[in-house]
Amino acid sequence: xxxxxxxxxxxxxxxxxxxxxxxxxxxxxxxxxxxxxxxxxxxxxxxxxxxxxxxxxxxxxxxxxxxxxxxxxxxxxxxxxxxxxxxxxxxxxxxxxxxxxxxxxxxxxxxxxxxxxxxxxxxxxxxxxxxxxxxxxxxxxxxxxxxxxxxxxxxxxxxxxxxxxxxxxxxxxxxxxxxxxxxxxxxxxxxxxxxxxxxxxxxxxxxxxxxxxxxxxxxxxxxxxxxxx
Amino acid sequence: xxxxxxxxxxxxxxxxxxxxxxxxxxxxxxxxxxxxxxxxxxxxxxxxxxxxxxxxxxxxxxxxxxxxxxxxxxxxxxxxxxxxxxxxxxxxxxxxxxxxxxxxxxxxxxxxxxxxxxxxxxxxxxxxxxxxxxxxxxxxxxxxxxxxxxxxxxxxxxxxxxxxxxxxxxxxxxxxxxxxxxxxxxxxxxxxxxxxxxxxxxxxxxxxxxxxxxxxxxxxxxxxxxxxxxxxxxxxxxxxxxxxxxxxxxx
Numbered sequence: 001x002x003x004x005x006x007x008x009x010x011x012x013x014x015x016x017x018x019x020x021x022x023x024x025x026x027x028x029x030x031x032x033x034x035x036x037x038x039x040x041x042x043x044x045x046x047x048x049x050x051x052x053x054x055x056x057x058x059x060x061x062x063x064x065x066x067x068x069x070x071x072x073x074x075x076x077x078x079x080x081x082x083x084x085x086x087x088x089x090x091x092x093x094x095x096x097x098x099x100x101x102x103x104x105x106x107x108x109x110x111x112x113x114x115x116x117x118x119x120x121x122x123x124x125x126x127x128x129x130x131x132x133x134x135x136x137x138x139x140x141x142x143x144x145x146x147x148x149x150x151x152x153x154x155x156x157x158x159x160x161x162x163x164x165x166x167x168x169x170x171x172x173x174x175x176x177x178x179x180x181x182x183x184x185x186x187x188x189x190x191x192x193x194x195x196x197x198x199x200x201x202x203x204x205x206x207x208x209x210x211x212x213x214x215x216x217x218x219x220x221x222x223x224x225x226x227x228x229x
Numbered sequence: 230x231x232x233x234x235x236x237x238x239x240x241x242x243x244x245x246x247x248x249x250x251x252x253x254x255x256x257x258x259x260x261x262x263x264x265x266x267x268x269x270x271x272x273x274x275x276x277x278x279x280x281x282x283x284x285x286x287x288x289x290x291x292x293x294x295x296x297x298x299x300x301x302x303x304x305x306x307x308x309x310x311x312x313x314x315x316x317x318x319x320x321x322x323x324x325x326x327x328x329x330x331x332x333x334x335x336x337x338x339x340x341x342x343x344x345x346x347x348x349x350x351x352x353x354x355x356x357x358x359x360x361x362x363x364x365x366x367x368x369x370x371x372x373x374x375x376x377x378x379x380x381x382x383x384x385x386x387x388x389x390x391x392x393x394x395x396x397x398x399x400x401x402x403x404x405x406x407x408x409x410x411x412x413x414x415x416x417x418x419x420x421x422x423x424x425x426x427x428x429x430x431x432x433x434x435x436x437x438x439x440x441x442x443x444x445x446x447x448x449x450x451x452x453x454x455x456x457x458x459x460x461x462x463x464x465x466x467x468x469x470x471x472x473x474x475x476x477x478x479x480x
Binding site for chain 2: 067068070071072073086087089090168170172173174186187189190191192
């Protein structure tokens with residue numbers, strides 16, 4: 001099952017995409033999770049529902065709207081063009097943006113659950129010890145929520161690796177730029193190149209299993225995935 | 230709740246009974262590019278024979294995989310002539326039943342009127358960011374598009390601007406949504422109800438690419454069925470040929 005250069009390029013591109021997206025999601029997702037965990041605002045349910053949408057929506061819906069919104073007539077497309085960035089569909093940057101939306105709930109929810117699970121008490125104690133809000137967040141909340149962060153990072157990464165529908169809709173299948181692993185497997189299956197499809201697909205199954213096994217073994221999933229105890 | 234369920238069960242049973250009492254139903258796998266004309270043909274077929282054609286539209290590669298795994302299709306209208314030949318060779322198609330039902334034509338199309346000239350010079354001028362086509366490995370029209378680019382000596386120059394849809398349907402979608410300015414698609418795709426849709430196009434001269442023969446084949450599950458035979462025959466009738474031609478195919 002020799003992989004072609006295009007296959008390897010797809011593997012590398014997928015890892016690059018998933019790493020970058022995971023990093024961005026941790027940066028973007030943490031404040032959202034913190035806010036959702038602690039706010040009493042009436043907007044909480046609205047924002048929570050918006051964040052969770054990609055879990056429910058078929059990727060084709062998300063991909064379809066991204067294609068329209070990022071296109072030349074869409075608001076995002078017009079914005080990126082007026083900033084001199086060009087348009088996002090068919091680019092690696094476009095995949096990154098799409099994947100951040102697509103994998104957002106998988107990162108926000110575990111972190112949010114971890115923040116909620118630790119309750120008010122540790123933060124109040126820290127406050128009596130004159131820790132500033134920032135210090136309370138960095139030295140108390142973050143370490144306590146560590147399992148949530150591990151789960152979030154692993155799920156965000158794995159979910160981006162497994163992404164298919166959105167990439168298919170906005171990627172344009174360009175080797176080295178938007179031709180990721182899942183799309184490449186699809187191409188092989190469609191072209192009846194089953195040996196090559198097996199090479200990549202079996203690799204992905206093994207990879208996903210190892211990732212989930214590591215997740216459960218590390219125990220990070222205990223509070224947030226409902227398995228183990 | 231229980232009563233409603235019982236009503237539903239009775240309804241389903243009745244519906245099933247009425248179906249089996251009627252004429253035969255043929256299960257047909259249709260290449261996506263031929264889906265619109267085939268729907269019209271199916272209506273005429275039912276009027277003429279009383280048999281019903283149940284159409285499933287999709288990509289030929291996917292149909293091949295499904296047929297190999299025992300899908301219940303009785304007739305395949307493929308987007309190429311290789312897949313039917315392969316199925317016959319592998320015992321999943323009925324020998325001698327393969328025939329060409331349409332020959333596809335390739336166009337370069339843009340929804341913007343006046344954007345594509347009738348000689349395809351727009352490709353040489355290169356005033357566009359993205360040119361969409363279907364995956365040449367999967368779709369005969371995609372392969373024809375790459376042949377055309379090679380024939381014009383533009384394959385290398387335009388390579389960085391190509392965006393590849395998994396099918397010609399997706400290639401057209403890239404163009405319709407404005408993300409690619411123009412694309413190579415099937416002539417049939419810019420026909421609606423036998424009329425051309427808006428935009429500008431270049432009908433690629435046949436000398437630039439290998440003819441896109443779309444073949445039909447009776448599958449093992451349709452062997453010996455009178456209705457399947459009737460539909461295969463109907464596809465060659467004048468009535469069906471007129472519909473096929475009105476969608477921009479040759480015969």
